[in-house]
Amino acid sequence: MDMARDALVQEARELLAAMENALLEIEAEGASPEAINAIFRAAHTIKGSAGLFAFDRIVSFTHIAESMLDRVRNGTLPLDQPLMALLLECSDYIAELVDAIEARREDIEPDPERRARLEDALNALLGEPKAQVATVRQAAPEPAGQVEVESGESVSSDNWHLSLRFSQDVLRHGMDPMSFLRYLGTLGRIVHIVTLPDAMPAADEFDAESCYLGFEIDFASEVDRQTIEGVFEFVREDSDIRILPPHGKVAEYISLIGALPEPAGRLGEILVKGGALTSGELETVLARQAAEPVPAKPIGTLLVEQEMVPQAVVAAALTKQKQGEEKRAQEQKFIKVEVNKLDALIDLVGELVIAGAATNLLARKQKDPQFEEVSQALSTLVEQIRDAALTLRMVPIGEVFQRFPRVVRDISRELGKEIQLVVTGADTELDKSMVEKLSDPLMHIVRNAMDHGIESTAARVDAGKPAGGTLRLNAYHESGSIVIEVSDDGKGLDRERILKKGIERGLVQPDQILSDSEVFRLIFEAGFSTAETVTNLSGRGVGMDVVKKNIESLRGEVEILSRAGQGTTVRIRLPLTLAIIDGFQVMVGESTFVIPLELVIECVDVGGHDTRHNIVKLRGEPLPFLRLRELFDLPPADGVRESLVVVQYGQHRAGVVVDRLMGEFQAVIKPLGQLFNQVRGISGSTILGDGRVALILDVPNLIQRASRAQAALAWHGQATTTPEQTGGN
Incomplete structure (x- = not known):
């Protein structure tokens, strides 16, 4: 239950x-x-x-x-x-x-x-039903040549003929047969209709909740067969519905009369009276039907003739069989699986990955060629199983996006603004665990964009903009990550105002030189707000700091791009999965670290490069870097030939200096626990094949640290360099 x-x-x-x-x-x-x-x-x-x-x-x-x-x-x-x-x-x-x-x-x-x-x-x-009005947008009448016309020997009628035998359970399913006929009347004109009560049982067997009626209808309309079939969409599976087009084939009418339970003579009279057939055409139909060779009788017919099974039972069975075949043909190739079952599968695959790593390590130690070959084959299969299992948890981000059309509609009306929502990239996939945690951050960003970003209609017109604003939701894959953008074409962020507020709160120094991105990052500080008024939607300085924390808890980052008078884009970058990754294993001293492989660009020998001020010149371009030994306060080592691992996240690059490069490694991400949640530069841990624990590096944070160090060094150099020294250089 x-x-x-x-x-x-x-x-x-x-x-x-x-x-x-x-x-x-x-x-x-x-x-x-x-x-x-x-x-x-x-x-x-x-x-x-x-x-x-x-x-x-x-x-x-x-x-x-x-x-x-x-x-x-x-x-x-x-x-x-x-x-x-x-x-x-x-x-x-x-x-x-x-x-x-x-x-x-x-x-x-x-x-x-x-x-x-x-x-x-x-x-x-x-x-108080109102008079008949045209509320449904109908397709423009098609030219006569577009109406469905069957080839071969055809009848002369210009009308459709519909033969309806509703299921006895149609009323129990909450459907009223008359509602379908009324709806059919909105698509054209019902020329002739005959109600057939032949299936009505005796009074003592009558069930008031059952439907025993059938209908023969001649219908004039310019719509196509698909539109007429759509009228009966909700009862098609349980009812017998036959639709013959204008100028239908004689053979179709032969088939129709032969398939219906009523006597052929009675059906012929109905067809002639309604104009589906002329008297001459009816004679042709009946003559052809009589002249056709008698086929071998189906088992159902034989059972009926021998009075072993009632006709109604056989007819119902055949109808169900046909509907079952059609349903199976159209059945969607999807099954629903509980999320906890998928999570359990991912956990087991993670343990399998760890066991595979231990097997590889043992194979290398044994130096047995056959053992190594089997171990390598096992690793390949584990990798394929891992990828297939992770794919099961990937869902389109449209699952999050689909709630925003309603949100934009309601909020724009509340604010009295004209705002259009444009959604792109809704089919971009990411891990379902992230989808569930993205809703609240995106909701806050969208509300801020509508309340503070997009101007009022009057202000937009005064600024020479279209009266209606545009809010865009976009998602795409880049560098092994998923990027989600919320963009508006509003007034943009006020850089000077944000900077002034940051100085007032002591977040930055008055003489400090900041880039636009660094200034805009101030709005993620707790309680930071430049809004002059507080609304039902925003303005209390609460929310953007929570947005940043939620995104960072998913091992992601958020940045803001804005141009005055043109609009603002909030860009969220997330890893594709939170479970298992391909990693690149490095060592500093006896400590092992793992870098997500998709973020590694190249490895360079540090020897021969000038590494003063933590900046290396790589192919003519300056590259900031960090030494993991200094970052994690590891003991110094003499005579170690250091290597530089170049990493990239989005458009930003930096280097990480390590002692040894150990190669690729499948890493099962394990949480660090509450004690280490606030440690910067580490996003998780993993278990190595020999049972030791390795830390997974938080590359976005390391790049940010390296860039800040470079900017601070540049600012300090400018502050301490005299004009004479500058001229001397």
């Missing part, structure tokens, strides 16, 4: 996200049958799933919303802005009901006042 409940909650949230996306699409691009069907489908599926578990609160509320949506589908209710706002609020309230189900509190109404207000609004719309 708990597993089924969890599955319901997950499915409901996915459907609500689809519902919200469809509503926002309608608001931006206008109503379309596909979007309206998506909204209706979401509400209907949530109601049906909740009904299976007797979650009556969500069933009763969703039923009212579904009834209103049915009128929207049929064109009797206009989908205007007030109704859009009401539907979005209904979606939010259904989400509250789903949260209550997850918390095992489904018997407690989460917000009675809100429910009563929403139900009153929905019932008001249902109680």
Whole structure:
């Protein structure tokens, strides 16, 4: 029961996200049958799933919303802005009901006042249906040549013919057959319709919850077959629906009459009366049908003739078989797996990697060629298993991005600004554990951009900008990392104001020379704010420091790029995974360190290079570097031939000086524990093949340290150099 409940909650949230996306699409691009069907489908599926578990609160509320949506589908209710706002609020309230189900509190109404207000609004719309209006954007009528016309010997009718036999369970599933016919009427004109009650049982066998009706319909419309099939999308799996196009083949009508349970003569009369066939065409159809060789009878027909099985049972079985085949053909090739199972798999793969490293070490010590060969093959397989396992946890970042269209819509209206959201790179993948932790930092950055970054409409017009601002969310891969950018075309950051505030708070010295990036980095300090007013969204100096801490906890970094009057970009850079990496093993003295291999550019022999002031000239370019021995206060060593490992993170490079290069190594990242969480320059640890622990270096932090040291040295040199000395140089 708990597993089924969890599955319901997950499915409901996915459907609500689809519902919200469809509503926002309608608001931006206008109503379309596909979007309206998506909204209706979401509400209907949530109601049906909740009904299976007797979650009556969500069933009763969703039923009212579904009834209103049915009128929207049929064109009797206009989908205007007030109704859009009401539907979005209904979606939010259904989400509250789903949260209550997850918390095992489904018997407690989460917000009675809100429910009563929403139900009153929905019932008001249902109680006063408006006149027929055109609310669904229809495709422009296609030329006659575009209408589906079958080749071969054809009938003369210009109309579609639909033969409908609804499932007996259609009413139990919450569907009203008449709603489909009303919706069909919005796509064209129903020329002729005949209701067939032949399947009605005797009175004592009649079930009021079962549907026994069939329909033969002649329909005039310029739409294509796919559009007509879409009308019956929600009952297609359980019903027998046959659609014959204008000027259909004679052979199709022969097949239709032969497949339907009603007598051929009666069906022929209906087809002639509705205009699907002329009398002459009907005679041709019946004659051809009679002249065709009698095929071998299927087993179902034989069982019916021998009165062993009722006809209704055979018909239902054949229908189910056909639907099952179609469903399997269209079935998505995905399965849902609990996250904790994936985490357990990753942990086991990590232990396998460690065991593989120990095997390699033992093979090298034994110096047995066959043992080494087997060990190498094992390492290759472990690496492939590792990559495949990590791929299982990779999900598109669109899972985070999809919540922001609604956020931008609501906040822009609250602020009275025109803001358009542009999302790119939503299919870029990263580890699911990061996706869950990215939501809050991105939300704060987006809110700041809308509140403080993008100007009011009047201010933008005065500045010669378009009245509406643009907010961009972008994601892409670069140098083994994922980069997420939040950009706006607003007024940009005020460098001088930020610097002044930093000096007032003692964060920088008045005579200190800072680059733009260093000045903008000040806004990540706790409590730092230059806002003159505090709003519901921002301005209290709380948030950006938390953003930085959250990103750094994921072994990432955040930087700000801004140009006055043009806008601001907040760039977040994260590793692709937090579990297992390819590492480059180095040693300083007897201590072992691991550098993420994807960040290593090259290794250089330090001998022969001028390394004064921790800057080396590499191929004509200055490169700042750090000595790990000095950084971690390791004992000095004489006669060691040092090596320089050049690392790059984003657009920044630096060097790391070590004693020995040990080669590539698969590193399983282990947390350092609370005691060492605040240690800078280290992002984690790993276990070596011989059981020793090695520290994983935090490359972004090391590059930042090297760059700061270089900048401080340059500033100190400028401060202590006299004009005469400068001229002398």
